[in-house]
Amino acid sequence: MDVLILGAGIAGLGAAKALLKSGKTFAVLEAQSNAGGRINTLPMEAFGGSPTKGPRVDAGAQWLHGKQNELYDIAMRNDLLRDELSEEGLGTYLRDDGYRIDDYLVKKVDFFIGQVLEECESFAIEGSKPFPSSVDAFIREQFEKKSKELYDDGEQDLARQLLDWHIRFQIIDNSCLSLKEVSAKLWGKYSFNGESCQAHINMKNGFIELVDCLINDIGQDKILCNKEVNEIRWKDLNSRILVKCTDGTMYSCKNLIVTFSLGVLKATLSKLFHPTLPKSYRRSILNIGFGTINKIFLQFDNAWWGTTKGFQLIWKDNFGKDSHWTRYLSGFDVVFPGPSNTLLGWVGGYGALEMEKLSDKQIVSDCIFVLQKAARKKVPPPTFFLCTRWNSNIYIRGSYSYTSVHCDYEPDFLDALTESLVCDKYDKVSGELCSGTTPISTEKSASIHFAGEACQDKYFSTVHGAFLSGLEQAKKIF
Known part of the structure; x- marks a missing residue:
């Protein structure tokens, strides 16, 4: 087989769609009983x-x-x-004692938070600018600095309670444990795809219809479900990669596209890949946030x-x-x-x-x-x-990624996951490039590619970002 795709989520389906007219033979292995991944x-x-x-x-x-x-x-x-x-x-802002917050104050605080988050984007645009320790720290710092001039004495407590709501909303929006974990320096890396996305686009009968549409194009026979992968051997196999599943089946391929969620990669990093991935890949997987x-x-x-x-x-x-x-x-x-x-x-x-x-x-x-x-x-x-229980799903282990504070001092924190891992170029002991290695063509060597929403530098955390990542990585193979 030329290409094996691990995971039939939207990134895996994107990769498969890209390969349809490439002339490459391929299959998609999915651990769950149906395709879709985090679309369900x-x-x-x-x-x-x-x-x-x-x-x-x-x-x-x-x-x-x-x-x-x-x-x-x-x-x-x-x-x-x-x-x-x-x-x-939208709707009514109600306190747990039944008190309704005035709509004008709700809009006033919302406008202020919007300004603060827009200002936060400048840290990514102006790279040399000193940056706060986190998005949480920046929001609270700006609130403390300006709250007395923005809100009168009767509004102060309510404004703080509305600030708390915005912190919770951003924790959900960024899929993190705490907003203290989200990088202020990298906040502006996210792209709205050239347009404002306050309003969200709905499917007529659920997002799964888009998955079904892609499967119809790809062919159901190309997707093998209930195939949980427990081992990937990628060195010293005559320019082949060996993938083993828990049901005892094994697959050999020239090129491997891994579309597992970042949560799964974090949880299986030490035992899935043999030998372990190079240090740059491990560092990226560990540093990027996922909640x-x-x-x-x-x-x-x-x-x-x-x-x-x-x-x-x-x-x-x-x-x-x-x-x-x-x-x-x-x-x-x-x-x-x-x-x-x-x-x-x-x-x-x-x-x-x-x-x-x-x-x-x-x-x-x-x-x-x-x-x-x-x-x-x-x-x-x-x-x-x-x-829902997304963290308990061992084939997903969470929701989506965010730019973590651990990436603040790693200017190339995403580079590894967007670059092809040409297997013959790495020493299996040190996890580094082989000494004296000359450029090796992917035509002759086995290669591993990572795709998914966490691997997209502009549209991470989105479905279209995951799909684009799958397309991009598959196109590197042909």
């Missing part, structure tokens, strides 16, 4: 013990960010897109919340690592478009990890309790629900 459209479960399946929702990725990318073009050609766009953080966010869908018989577009949760207490998991919720958005009468709760940081230890029944009960406290009204039990 599922039916909600019925509440109360009935096995009846409910409406479908996107447990993982659910939006396209921007129109200037190939995935958008594919979705348009296949009539997969809705006209309606979605936004986050977890989870979703909680709650569908009710009727929209008991009236016309509001959501409940954003404000808290009076201090936000800390030991807080109850619900303290990490940013709030509940009314799902639109999508299943009617449905709220979507977002949770990140330590709360996302703690939530996964609980039963669905307990998660739903905790959410109802929080909603009742904030809304100051009786909330009925949901008819259908869905609780």
Whole structure:
């Protein structure tokens, strides 16, 4: 076989699509029972013990960010897109004692935070400029510097509580444990694809339709599911790479494209590759950030919340690592478009990890309790629900990547994962380039390529970034 692709997520499918007309023989190995990876459209479960399946929702990725990318073009050609766009953080800002925050103050603080984050982008643009220790530090520093001139005495406490909401929102948006882990220096590396992406683009019947469309083009026969890889041997095999699976099957290839999530690479780094990867690759995998966010869908018989577009949760207490998991919720958005009468709760940081230890029944009960406290009204039990657990999925181990503070002093922190690993060029003992190595053609040597959202320098953390990464790495082979 010429090319073996590990992982049938959107990056793996992108790589496979690129290879279709290359003349190369290829196959895709997927550890799970179906393709899609972090794209997973599922039916909600019925509440109360009935096995009846409910409406479908996107447990993982659910939006396209921007129109200037190939995935958008594919979705348009296949009539997969809705006209309606979605936004986050809308609706009523309610404190846990039922107090409603004035809309004007909400907008005032939101505008200020937007300015601060825009200013934070300048650290990446102006490389020599002194930079703060983290995004968290920069936001709090700017708030302390300007809060007295922006907010009167009666607004100070409420403004701080709204600041806390923005910190939680950014923890979720960046899929990190703490905003203290997110680099201020590299904040501006993310690209909006040439356009503002405040509004998100929806699929008509779930993101999985785009996956199905790609599989139809590639061919289902090219994708082998339930193939968990437990060993990759890449040296001294006569310019071949050997891949072993837990079911005992083995595959040999000339070129390998690894599209595992960064979470899986971090967890398996010391035991998956034989010999271990070169130091530059290991350093990149360990330094780039990768965390977890989870979703909680709650569908009710009727929209008991009236016309509001959501409940954003404000808290009076201090936000800390030991807080109850619900303290990490940013709030509940009314799902639109999508299943009617449905709220979507977002949770990140330590709360996302703690939530996964609980039963669905307990998660739903905790959410109802929080909603009742904030809304100051009786909330009925949901008819259908869905609780995600992305960190517990051993084939995913989280959600998506972010630029970590550990990359601040590594100007080439992503270079290794975007460059081809030509196997014959590395010494298996030192993990360094062989002494006196002359350029070796990939035509004659085996090569390993890494693809996925974490391997895209501009569009990391996005679906279109993952797809583009797969395309880019596959094209290096032909």
